[in-house]
Amino acid sequence: MLKIITPFLLLISSNLIAQNDIPEQKKLEEVVITGQYKPQSIKNSVHQIRVITKDRIIKQGAINLQTVLSNELNIRFTQDAATGGSDITMMGMKGQNVKILIDGLPMVGRQGTSNEININQIDINTIERIEIVEGPMAVIYGADALAGVINIITKKNKSDKLSVYARLQEETVGKEYGITNGIHNQSIGLDWRKKNWEIGGNIAHNFFGGWKDTAIERELVWHKKDQIMSSGYIGYRKNKFSARYRIDGLDEIITNPANFNVFPNQISGDYYAGDQQYITNRQMHQLQSSYNFSNALNAQLQSSFTDYSRQVYSTILSKQTGKESLDMGTGKQTLIKFTGFTFRGMVNYKLSKIISLQPGVDINLDRGEGERLNAGKNKVDDYAFFLTSEITPTSKLNIRPGIRFIKNSIYNAPPLVTSLNAKYSFTNKLDFRVSYARGFRSPSLRELYFNFFDANHQIIGNPNLKAETSHSFTSSLNWNKTTAKQMEISFVLNGFYNNVKNLIDYAIDAADPNIYMLANVTDSKTAGTSFSSSAKYKRWNITLGGAYTGFYNDFYGTDKSLPTLQWSPEINSNIGYSISKIGLDLNLFYKLNGKRPYYATNSNQEIVQATQQSYQLADFTINKKLCKYISLNTGVRNIFDVNRLTSNYTAGGIHTANNGRSIATGRGYFVGININLEKK
Amino acid sequence: MIKIQFGIILGLITIVLFSECRKRDSLPLQDNFVAFESAAQGISSSESSITVKLNLLNTTSTDLPLLINVTELGLTYSAQYSTTPAAVAGKISLIVPAGSNKVSFTLNKIPNAIFDGNEKLIFDILSAGSSVSIGVTKQFILNFAELVSTTSTATINGGGANFGNKVFVDISTTRQNAILRTNWDLSFYTGTDDFRVKLNSSMNMMAKQLNKIDLNSVSSADTIGFTNEVAFSPFAPTAISLPYIDYPNGDLTRTAIAAISTTASDNRVYIVNRGSVIGTSGASRGWKKIRIIRNGSNGYTIQYADIAATTFTSTDIPKDENSFYKDFSFENGITTIEPTKKKWDFAWTYFANTTNFGTGEVPYMFQDVVLLNRNVQAAKVLVSSKPFVDFAEADLNTQTFLSTQNAIATDWRSGGGPGTAPSVRTDRYYIIRDTDNNYYKLRFTALTQNNERGYPSYEAILIKRG
DSSP: OHHHHHHHHTTSOTTSOOOSSOOOOSOGGGEEOTTOSSOEEGGGOSSOEEEEEHHHHHHHTOSSHHHHHTTSTTEEEEEOTTTSOEEEEETTEEGGGEEEEETTEEOEETTEETSSOOGGGSOGGGEEEEEEEESOOHHHHOSSOSSEEEEEEEOOOOSSEEEEEEEEEEEOBTTBOSSSSSEEEEEEEEEEEETTEEEEEEEEEEEEOOBOTTOOTTOOSBOEEEEEEEEEEEEEEETTEEEEEEEEEEEEEEEEOOOOOSSOOTTTOOOEEEEEEEEEEEEEEEEEEEEEEETTEEEEEEEEEEEEEEEEEEEEEETTTOOEEEOOSTTSEEEEEEEEEEEEEEEEEEOSSSEEEEEEEEEEEEEEEETTBOSSOEEEEEEEEEEEEEEOSSTTEEEEEEEEEEEESSSBOOSEEEEEEEEEESSSSEEEEEEEEEEEEOOOHHHHHBEEEOSSOEEEOOTTOBOEEEEEEEEEEEEEEEOTTSEEEEEEEEEEEEEEEEEEEEEEOTTOTTOEEEEEEEEEEEEEEEEEEEEEETTEEEEEEEEEEEEEOGGGGTOTTSOSEEEEEEEEEEEEEEETTTTEEEEEEEEEEOOEEEEEEOTTSOEEEEEEOOEEEEEEEEEEEOSSSEEEEEEEEOTTOOOEEOBSOOOOOSSOOOSSEEOOOOSEEEEEEEEEEEEO | OHHHHHHHHHHHHHHHHHOOOOOOOOOOBOOEEEEESOSEEEOOTTOSEEEEEEEESSOOSSOEEEEEEEEEESOOBTTTEEEESOOBTTEEEEEEOTTOSEEEEEEEEOTTOOOOSOOEEEEEEEEEOTTEEEOSOOEEEEESSOOOOSEEEEEOOOOGGGOOEEEEEETTTTEEEEEETTSOSEEEEOOTTOOOEEEOTTTTOEEEEOSOOOGGGOOGGGGTTTTTTSSOOSSSOOGGGGGGSOOTTOOGGGOSSOOOOSSGGGOOEEEEEOOBOSSSSOOBOOEEEEEEEEOTTSSEEEEEEETTOSSOEEEEEOOOTTSSEEEEETTTEEEOOSOOTTSOSEEEEEEEEEEESSSSEEEEEEEEEEEEOTTOEEEEEETTTSOGGGOOGGGGGGOOOBOSTTSSBTTTEEOOBTTBOOEEOTTEEEEEEOTTSOEEEEEEEEEEETTEEEEEEEEEEEEEOO
């Protein structure tokens, strides 16, 4: 039996290992691993999982994850003008509720582990597929996934061979393109495997020259960004044992140039410009291994260690001499460091034909220090034990109850978290899934230990924060059919409802009105429904989906006569036409983010209805295989030329209101070349 | 073949494992410059000494020597004037100590020396230590008569990012007087028309009237429930606190403390929140209780004590019409803060202002507020209607002058927001009618010095002599 495992392992991520009862697979893409006991076909998974494949990423010519995910239902992005990063919204919830995993292990970002990961700091060239699960998944993956989990599965060679790949891509940023502006990306990598060993690595350089648009002189509307991302892995497997080490490195420099002062300095007579760079370094090490004791018993270990730092580096440029010098002003040179350690150990045990058990431990240790945090090393240690069980009384019914016990060194975590997933197959074409899960978002290191004092602002974290908790309900109905004429049709209907308690937000310290502190202040809700469908027939591949999402109205707390939820529609569609004979693929990716109503207060203290306008994102791409090893791609990005969104209302205040949300940099064009060499 | 493959693989892994992150930490420091604070000043016949200031662009890391040459026009050292430190063979040696960014020397008139008003001294920076270059204003001319500057430029010494100073500026003499804003608490109006007391508006101070007239009967119990209300909140200010500040336009009928009545029993006790210390700690300066009455010599008497005290101190505050206000500190009693009536035109300060966050007017502390003296007026001109360089005397009569103290306030700079730093507004300037009816066109040329807040610069050009 064990002999069967080996080939199957080739097509799965290492973090979960196959048992001997391997499902019959028609297509590799259909296999998912997030939250599974073993790699499963999407159809058999008890969770409703959306999969974005490498093939889809290549077809879109995407150079970052944002481009890909922007096209998905229930996911939206805005650009953070200050940091040059991008903020994700998923299922109507902010990015801190979206858990980003690499091969099942959590990432560390600017706010500490797993909170507000900048998704564009992940190298798209190393991705095999992306699995998106809506709902908390807290029993297995712990905190911070109130909206859902995005699990990024990295590439692996699927059979004994050497493959070397390289990619070059050039893009305009709106109308801007040149040596120092536009996008210039290069990457090269290889994967090799033979018998028991696999080894590989990749290095990528992504250059984004910033977006000038309406800015004058030296200023940019979007900051300039220069990324070097690298990865390497080594794996060994023999008989019942497998182990794999992987390292991912990020070195990102975001540059924010300023204009020269309008008037000369009175002392020197020179004109100065104060520039800033935000420098992020991250190294993530993972070690994953598994051992099969018997057909009914296997064990898996997953661990990761991440070192993260973000430096703010300020310089002063002299107009007269061109000399760049260090800015020694207060708060101009800062450094923040986080480290995160995760260990997860699980055992899969098949008790009988009907019942399987998966007990496990999950340990997460976070450390943080630096600017705007309490002095010294701040720690959060989290220990959890979880147990899930899969019950299959009949082949049609699959029930998965789960429970997690948590002990946290700092904050008041819910002592136990439960979930219940069930799947029922009416026929082999029609499946129904329903889930209830308790989710929680732990306060981030920053929320616990924030410390920012200047002449006018005093903001502090709160070590007494409780976790935000949620009750999350999802359900889905899937129908699919393959006809004799090789036509494949599928249809999915989804619904979700989230009720979040103890939302963490800023509040005034009861003891001192000069101090703003983080506190568990309010409750929130989101709900939504969506459908997606796809049809494949001969050369055509068409998907069509729609969603209707309810965003929580922040003013509901102060005025109960207002609606709790404010609804916004979405539509997405991909149309693909492929002529495999000549290796030509044409694709249109389309997404409509409908207009989004919200409430705000006007200058007369009245709560008024406002709207954020709708916008459409669309890319048209052409892929052409030149020969066996080389393919070209080209296309139009953002056909509808979206840049900023205006709202019909802007609130007053001390700091100048921003002139709308930044979404994209306008219509652009790209051309790229992919090289894939393979040797058996 | 296998060997080659292994070579490639090992090479790549080596690159990945041993490649170092790009670091950013080694740039030279900015070139440093030294210059006089102003190009010319006058010393009036009533003044016996003047301090001449020089500023560095950046603090120096080592003791920095400076040599100043003195050229006498109609004057003789020792006979009519001397300097501290003393000039030797017509040269003054100065040291800017390590860690500092300024230095000054003092010029003293010899007692009983006679001046005709046409004498001048010319100071030139001869040389400076090797780590510093000589900047724009390398010469300073001191006239031995009060001067009406035709051009006045200066960087205001606001005390840096914590806005530590209130700075009174006299445009016509290019002088500034920087005073630590914790040096006083109350200002008593000296005019004959009214009895009014202002809070120090450069602090986040508030005062609330109690329904008591016996100071000793007030205890900390009287502040219960008011600690949040009688205080500035940077995050959620409310209109409830509005009566506890002096209205920012300077209208004396809208002060937190009611007019001091001739009927002593009408003058109630106030509890005073002294705000927070200068700096980032935000520590409270505590509370005082006060009661102010009129005294028999047409002045004020203030009774004051700590909240829990059972005795109080009394201080008489006479009206003195040289200044608009007589200033008072709980620590030091009567103290001189605001220069005399004609010695300042505008002041730059951290300020107890009001704003609207969308829910009506609420108290809020503002940085970089420019306030006018009571006898000064200002008009705003947009560059689009008349460029700064073109504005001349003939344009004066089309301007609308305002005399409220907050006529300029923070109009001269934008507050910034996410992704944009606060900055000077270059699309506007102001016409100032000063205390001697001179008209100046005034523009602000910097919000910061070397990116540090609290050091704004201005340029003023005389349009019409008063």
